[in-house]
Amino acid sequence: MQCDYFDAGVCRSCTLMGVGYAAQLAEKDAHVRAVLTEVVTPGAWTDPFSSRENGFRNKAKLVVGGRRGSPVLGILDDDSRVVDLTRCGLYEPGLHEAVLRLPQLVGEIGLTPYDVATRNGELKHLLVTHSPDGELMLRFVLRSEGQLRRLREHLPTIQRVLPTAKVVTANLLPEHKALLEGDEEVVLSPEATLPMQVNGIRLHLRPRSFFQTNTEVAAGLYRQAQDWLSDTATQTLWDLYCGVGGFALHAMTAATAPQRVVGIEVSADAVASAELSTQALASRKPLPQWVFHAGDATAYAHDNPAPDTVLVNPPRRGIGTDLSHWLESSRTVQRVLYSSCNAESLARDLGLMPSLKPIRARLFDMFPQTRHHEVLVLLERG
Numbered sequence: 001m002q003c004d005y006f007d008a009g010v011c012r013s014c015t016l017m018g019v020g021y022a023a024q025l026a027e028k029d030a031h032v033r034a035v036l037t038e039v040v041t042p043g044a045w046t047d048p049f050s051s052r053e054n055g056f057r058n059k060a061k062l063v064v065g066g067r068r069g070s071p072v073l074g075i076l077d078d079d080s081r082v083v084d085l086t087r088c089g090l091y092e093p094g095l096h097e098a099v100l101r102l103p104q105l106v107g108e109i110g111l112t113p114y115d116v117a118t119r120n121g122e123l124k125h126l127l128v129t130h131s132p133d134g135e136l137m138l139r140f141v142l143r144s145e146g147q148l149r150r151l152r153e154h155l156p157t158i159q160r161v162l163p164t165a166k167v168v169t170a171n172l173l174p175e176h177k178a179l180l181e182g183d184e185e186v187v188l189s190p191e192a193t194l195p196m197q198v199n200g201i202r203l204h205l206r207p208r209s210f211f212q213t214n215t216e217v218a219a220g221l222y223r224q225a226q227d228w229l230s231d232t233a234t235q236t237l238w239d240l241y242c243g244v245g246g247f248a249l250h251a252m253t254a255a256t257a258p259q260r261v262v263g264i265e266v267s268a269d270a271v272a273s274a275e276l277s278t279q280a281l282a283s284r285k286p287l288p289q290w291v292f293h294a295g296d297a298t299a300y301a302h303d304n305p306a307p308d309t310v311l312v313n314p315p316r317r318g319i320g321t322d323l324s325h326w327l328e329s330s331r332t333v334q335r336v337l338y339s340s341c342n343a344e345s346l347a348r349d350l351g352l353m354p355s356l357k358p359i360r361a362r363l364f365d366m367f368p369q370t371r372h373h374e375v376l377v378l379l380e381r382g
Contacts, residue, residue, distance in 0.1 A: 001054045001369060003089055010083050011075060014090070014369035021053040021368060028373050029363050035343040039350040040358040040377065048363040049220045056214045056368065057090040060099050060128040061180060064106065064113045071106040071113050073099070073126060080116040090369070092215075095130035098162055102126055105161040109154045114143055119176050122147050127171070127181065129194060129205065132215055137167040137194040139207055141181055143174055151188055167194050169207045181208070193273065199223055201249050204276045206269045209244050212374075214366045221364045221376060222250040225311070225337055228360060228378045230255040232335055236307035239263045240297035240323075241314045245274030247339070251311070252278070252287045258309065263292040264300045298323045306332035311339075318345030324352035336379040341366075343375055350377070357382045 001021070005011040016024050029048045033040070065082025066072035074085030086099050106113075106123065114121035125141035138158065140151060148170055158165055168189040173182035185207045193204040196211060198219045205211055212218035229237070229251055235258055239248040242263035252261050265271050271294040278290055293300065297312070301323060310333055312319050318340065319327075327333055336356055340346035350358065356379035364374040 001089060005085060005088065010077075011085060011088075013075075015371060016369050021050075024053075024368065025050055025365055028365060028371065031371070032343045032363050032373055032375055036347050036350070036361070036375075036377075039347055040361050044358050044361045044377075046360065046362040048365060049217060049224070051214055051217045051365045051368050053368045054089045055092055055096070056216065057088075058092055058095060058130045058211075058215045059213050060088075060091060060095055060126070062086075062099070062102070062126045062128075064111075064123045064126060065115070066113050068110060068112040069107050071103050071111075071123075073102055073106075076116065082113075092130050094134045094164070095128065095136075098128060098130065098136055098164070101161050102128070105158065108157050108161065109150065111140070111147060111150070124173055125180060129211070131166075131194055132197045133195065134164050135166040135194060136162060136164050137169075137205065137207065138162065138165050139169045139171050139181070139185075141171045141173050143172075145172065148186060148188075155188060165189070166191050167207065171207070193276065198246065199250065201246075201253065202277060202280060203244050203246055203249070204273045204280070205244060206273050209267070209270045209273050211244060211246075212366060217364050217366045217374070218246070221339065221366075221374060222246055224362060224364075224376055225339070226250040226254045228337065228376075229258075229309070232256075232309065234258045234309040234335070236260045237262070237309045237311060238301075238307045239311045239313075240301070240319075241265060241312060242274060242292065243267075243270050243313065245270075245277055245292065247311050247313060247337075248274065248290070248292075249277060249281060252290060253281075253285075257288050260289040260307075262290070262307070264295060264297050265292070266294065266296060268294040298326070301326050306330045308332060308334045309337070310335075311337040313339040316342040316345060318342065318349045320349070321352060324349045328353040328355055334381050338377045338379065340375045340377070341372065343373065346375060346377070350379070353379070355381055
């Protein structure tokens with residue numbers, strides 16, 4: 001892949017830019033296997049799941065600079081000035097088209113870009129998510145509530161410039177901090193969730209819900225988990241760190257589905273999304289017993305009777321010592337499906353669970369042009 005921004009030194013986020021994609025994938029696969037060599041045997045590995053090398057991102061996270069009527073959307077340089085990044089080659093085609101229209105939209109609405117150096121202005125960031133159906137979630141990150149009325153009045157403008165905008169929100173970030181978004185979200189559109197069709201399952205995303213950046217590879221990851229679970233005798237499945245319910249819903253629709261699925265996630269917004277998606281699916285087809293709870297995964301494990309199968313999809317830090325020891329010591333848990341975005345923390349956690357043997361493992365290339373990775377490992381008690 002060739003990138004004018006990278007060649008000009010404007011953006012260096014894609015650290016593998018210029019390296020052939022086949023070489024990138026082979027290097028990642030070799031690195032992950034080397035990091036996990038003490039805990040995953042060579043025979044457990046399946047060939048890596050590849051991605052498109054460009055046009056794969058379903059999200060744009062843009063800093064807003066420039067001046068009122070003439071905004072610049074992109075990233076901050078070393079002098080805290082915003083440089084244009086609207087033609088990034090990683091965006092999905094529909095997202096790419098939408099991003100190109102955003103400067104016009106911001107200009108027509110008349111929002112004043114926030115200036116980091118002087119701490120003046122209102123509009124800090126634009127966060128855009130693109131669905132497989134071509135619909136958009138557009139989030140305006142503002143310094144204060146002062147522009148909410150203006151945004152509401154300009155909803156027709158947003159629909160004219162971006163006809164596929166389904167969800168429009170304002171996120172409030174009053175502090176001068178290096179953060180992407182604040183804690184308060186105001187939904188401005190009639191719709192509050194963005195449907196994401198993945199393997200025929202409709203996941204409903206709320207503005208602050210996490211979803212993988214690469215929809216096609218996320219679909220492959222979910223299918224792989226579903227297939228591996230179908231080969232087991234799972235009766236009860238816990239999906240810890242369940243997010244919006246992607247893994248849980250795929251488990252419920254597996255060829256051999258568990259009798260009961262429990263999802264645990266600390267984010268109440270994500271749990272609400274998971275419940276909405278599951279209710280919609282249950283209205284169309286029979287599903288196993290299911291329930292989602294908002295809470296801490298480790299605390300839930302200590303306070304409830306253990307299942308025979310646990311699926312974990314933690315943040316980069318991994319599941320940690322406490323939950324790893326609980327899984328190791330539980331004689332009820334017969335298998336663990338671990339999805340990780342950090343091979344180092346995965347290796348540490350697997351080392352704390354020697355009774356659970358990795359029998360299958362696979363790399364999923366969620367982030368081409370970078371060294372980031374996603375690994376799925378199936379463990380069974382030896």
